Amino acid sequence: MDPIYLDHAATTPIDPEVLQVMVETYQTVVGNPSSIHSFGRQARKIVDDSRHVIAKYIGARSREIVFTSGGTEGDNIAILGTVFANSHKGKHIITSKIEHHGVLKTCEYLESQGFEIDYLDVDRTGRISLDELKSKLRDDTILVSIMFGNNEVGTIQPIREIAHLLADHQAYFHTDVVQAFGTVDMDVKDTPIDLLSMAGHKIGGPKGIGFIYIRDGISLQPYTHGGDQERKRRAGTENVPEIAGLARAVEKVGEHLHERIQENLKARRIILETLDAEHVDYKVNGSPEHYLPQVLNLYFPGTRVETLLTKLDLAGVAVSSGSACTAGSIEPSHVLTAMFGKGAPETGSSIRISFGESMDEERLQEAGKIIAGSVHDLVSLGKAGESI
Numbered sequence: 001m002d003p004i005y006l007d008h009a010a011t012t013p014i015d016p017e018v019l020q021v022m023v024e025t026y027q028t029v030v031g032n033p034s035s036i037h038s039f040g041r042q043a044r045k046i047v048d049d050s051r052h053v054i055a056k057y058i059g060a061r062s063r064e065i066v067f068t069s070g071g072t073e074g075d076n077i078a079i080l081g082t083v084f085a086n087s088h089k090g091k092h093i094i095t096s097k098i099e100h101h102g103v104l105k106t107c108e109y110l111e112s113q114g115f116e117i118d119y120l121d122v123d124r125t126g127r128i129s130l131d132e133l134k135s136k137l138r139d140d141t142i143l144v145s146i147m148f149g150n151n152e153v154g155t156i157q158p159i160r161e162i163a164h165l166l167a168d169h170q171a172y173f174h175t176d177v178v179q180a181f182g183t184v185d186m187d188v189k190d191t192p193i194d195l196l197s198m199a200g201h202k203i204g205g206p207k208g209i210g211f212i213y214i215r216d217g218i219s220l221q222p223y224t225h226g227g228d229q230e231r232k233r234r235a236g237t238e239n240v241p242e243i244a245g246l247a248r249a250v251e252k253v254g255e256h257l258h259e260r261i262q263e264n265l266k267a268r269r270i271i272l273e274t275l276d277a278e279h280v281d282y283k284v285n286g287s288p289e290h291y292l293p294q295v296l297n298l299y300f301p302g303t304r305v306e307t308l309l310t311k312l313d314l315a316g317v318a319v320s321s322g323s324a325c326t327a328g329s330i331e332p333s334h335v336l337t338a339m340f341g342k343g344a345p346e347t348g349s350s351i352r353i354s355f356g357e358s359m360d361e362e363r364l365q366e367a368g369k370i371i372a373g374s375v376h377d378l379v380s381l382g383k384a385g386e387s388i
């Protein structure tokens, strides 16, 4: 069969309408948004209009949106920018053990710079505990960074509760919404989030573009130095065509949020029903209540993840073992390790299947059958090996 792509959490194919907007922008807009002539003003208008579309969708003001090169840069600006600007108030930061490396590695770097970081545990469903967060919060805490929805297992954190808990505290609240954006309703007017980072390539937008929401009044030190773009928060000429594409992708999310959620839930159901019909032994990793509909992480006892992924790839099913950044490496996932403990069977025998736009029902059933067949083969091979 033609290969089927079930790795949308790593990245999504570009939406044709988004591509069209970008091509038109590349073809018709030549100016630099900082130039004062008509060519520059034309480019500036595209950037301003795009910023407005995005701000409106999340309930923010246009000036609170800063364009970035994607999730990793957004995480870095949010964390480094706020802690360096606020280190006179304290040097303590709280995050969780299951953050994306864009957050975790930034925190590790900050440890080397004299900051103190508490990494919250998660339970077996991947949720942090609000009580643990409360107990770790100190007068000198300056930032709490907790992701909205996890990219490997899909677990959604109690973001509203965290935001309200921190509303009267000096610590800023940053959330990485890279994976959650597009299938979760998000409004910064309802939820007092201070900083939020997102990436376009998870929602049918272009790769290498994203934005960060920075609430008005937040003191932030830029870490790129140069021009005065983005109100001096991110220097460098704006990527006008990609910004236009990003805005169209965000707009489409707003127009189709409910359908997207339903389509993902349906895809998830089809895979699980096919596995059940084929009598596969599996367990869903993640929260049974609070989860991103597009991420399905499955534990198959008696399999090895590397072998299973290779077998599936050869059979035409593209899935992954976790975050794209660690796929291809045999390092056990830090997320599954935090959930189940070091060396737990789940850490070596789980795969992530992730869904996107226009999933064909028959193809999903076919993929489910291929996964079932591959798991059965590996389990019987393992059993045969044991009996030799």
Ligand SMILES: Cc1ncc(COP(=O)(O)O)c(C=O)c1O
Pocket: 009, 010, 069, 070, 071, 072, 073, 075, 100, 102, 147, 149, 150, 151, 176, 177, 178, 179, 199, 200, 208, 210, 323, 324, 325
């Ligand atoms: C939760 C999360 N945060 C951050 C990132 C990094 O985003 P980018 O690849 O745009 O730098 C990813 C990408 O997989 C992600 O899933």
